[in-house]
Amino acid sequence: MTELTINPDRLWDSLMELKQIGAYHDEGTGLQGVRRLALTDADAEARRRCVQWMLDAGLEFRVDRIGNVTATRAGTDRSLPCVLMGSHIDTVATGGAFDGTLGVLGGIEVMRALNDAGIETLRDVEVGFFTEEEGVRFGTDMLGSAVTAGRIPLQHAWQLTDIDGLTVKSELERIGFDGPTPERRPAPHAYIECHIEQGPILADADVPVGIVEGVQSISWQRLTLHGEAAHAGTTPIGSRHDAGLVAASVVVELRRMCDSGDYGQLRATVGTFDIGAGQTNVIPHRAMLTIDLRNPVDDLMTRAEKDLATYVDTLAHQHGVSAEWERMAKTAVIPFDSRVQDLLADTAERLGLGYVRAMSGAGHDAQEIAAICPTAMVFVRGEYGGISHTPREYSTPQACADGTRVLGNAVLTLANQPAA
Ligand code: HGY
Ligand code: MN
Ligand code: MN
Numbered sequence: 001m002t003e004l005t006i007n008p009d010r011l012w013d014s015l016m017e018l019k020q021i022g023a024y025h026d027e028g029t030g031l032q033g034v035r036r037l038a039l040t041d042a043d044a045e046a047r048r049r050c051v052q053w054m055l056d057a058g059l060e061f062r063v064d065r066i067g068n069v070t071a072t073r074a075g076t077d078r079s080l081p082c083v084l085m086g087s088h089i090d091t092v093a094t095g096g097a098f099d100g101t102l103g104v105l106g107g108i109e110v111m112r113a114l115n116d117a118g119i120e121t122l123r124d125v126e127v128g129f130f131t132e133e134e135g136v137r138f139g140t141d142m143l144g145s146a147v148t149a150g151r152i153p154l155q156h157a158w159q160l161t162d163i164d165g166l167t168v169k170s171e172l173e174r175i176g177f178d179g180p181t182p183e184r185r186p187a188p189h190a191y192i193e194c195h196i197e198q199g200p201i202l203a204d205a206d207v208p209v210g211i212v213e214g215v216q217s218i219s220w221q222r223l224t225l226h227g228e229a230a231h232a233g234t235t236p237i238g239s240r241h242d243a244g245l246v247a248a249s250v251v252v253e254l255r256r257m258c259d260s261g262d263y264g265q266l267r268a269t270v271g272t273f274d275i276g277a278g279q280t281n282v283i284p285h286r287a288m289l290t291i292d293l294r295n296p297v298d299d300l301m302t303r304a305e306k307d308l309a310t311y312v313d314t315l316a317h318q319h320g321v322s323a324e325w326e327r328m329a330k331t332a333v334i335p336f337d338s339r340v341q342d343l344l345a346d347t348a349e350r351l352g353l354g355y356v357r358a359m360s361g362a363g364h365d366a367q368e369i370a371a372i373c374p375t376a377m378v379f380v381r382g383e384y385g386g387i388s389h390t391p392r393e394y395s396t397p398q399a400c401a402d403g404t405r406v407l408g409n410a411v412l413t414l415a416n417q418p419a420a
């Protein structure tokens with residue numbers, strides 16, 4: 001079987017070019033970071049740049065009504081379901097150059113490599129990017145792919161708002177990506193996402209790529225605590241309704257739960273911690289925190305959420321504070337298709353690339369698309385312990401090329417699979 005040869009320099013150049021869109025100087029690290037929140041002007045500019053690369057590769061592109069973009073390279077039998085590659089190009093506010101971007105630009109590089117080699121495939125091959133994968137702006141992660149998979153209704157997605165009250169729908173219209181086409185139909189033959197691992201597993205195993213077995217469960221909740229403002233100097237300790245105290249206790253309790261081992265490999269993060277008016281001499285009357293829980297076992301996730309709710313209710317009652325919970329996102333453990341995993345493993349072996357199989361600690365669009373077609377992911381090794389969601393995020397040109405080689409050659413195999 002001929003190997004599809006990708007062009008590492010062309011791939012790297014596109015990654016470094018896209019990194020400039022939404023670039024900012026990060027005080028903490030002194031590095032250039034990427035801030036490309038979904039549907040902002042920076043995201044719109046990056047979208048247009050990717051669409052231009054797609055058009056340059058001779059692809060037919062379309063935009064659906066939640067702003068997902070897909071571009072197609074025609075196969076010889078267009079009646080057959082396509083093979084889809086993709087990821088996201090929106091980032092967190094302290095983002096790096098590779099999270100999501102690698103899977104989109106790697107897919108475009110695969111298309112160029114197929115063109116360079118003059119290869120005809122039986123099936124259409126598609127590459128795309130999904131809207132608001134990070135969930136940082138509109139509060140729900142994997143938004144575009146969840147609409148594609150039917151887990152989130154389009155109308156619900158459209159009305160989600162950002163901190164300024166702007167809706168997804170109005171922002172899609174503002175940047176001109178409120179596409180006419182319906183969300184993806186019919187389902188693809190298969191979906192493969194190439195993505196940086198964002199953790200230490202591949203580096204610890206000293207291998208260039210990973211074959212992803214699935215994604216752990218994710219729970220996002222917003223907790224708002226209402227206490228009572230009062231004078232910092234005159235109010236006796238025993239008669240305070242201190243929302244800030246309850247909020248801070250929740251952070252400490254979450255760490256205790258993780259360290260206890262009672263919830264397996266639970267990971268908890270309070271990424272947003274806001275104490276109302278923030279006045280030195282006033283007891284906080286209000287506190288808001290977001291709670292991100294991850295667990296590779298659904299039952300343990302359920303138990304963690306339940307015990308946390310009990311802890312908060314008890315403590316809030318004790319301090320005369322009321323607690324208000326809002327569900328932002330919740331996804332179960334998602335296993336990936338074993339045949340697609342095995343194809344990726346066989347492809348890595350054929351290319352002489354060492355690999356390990358691993359569960360993903362991070363959420364990905366693939367976990368949504370897995371609901372509509374056989375899906376798996378190939379991980380790319382990260383440097384510095386695989387740190388991510390920071391400008392320190394870094395994978396070498398070779399690692400990016402290795403992952404894209406696995407992606408491209410696996411997609412080529414799938415694209416020539418006849419109808420069952
Ligand atoms: O939150 C996640 O795991 C992903 O980066 N959206
Ligand atoms: Mn990502
Ligand atoms: Mn991310």
Ligand code: MN
Pocket residue numbers: none
């Ligand atoms: Mn005073």
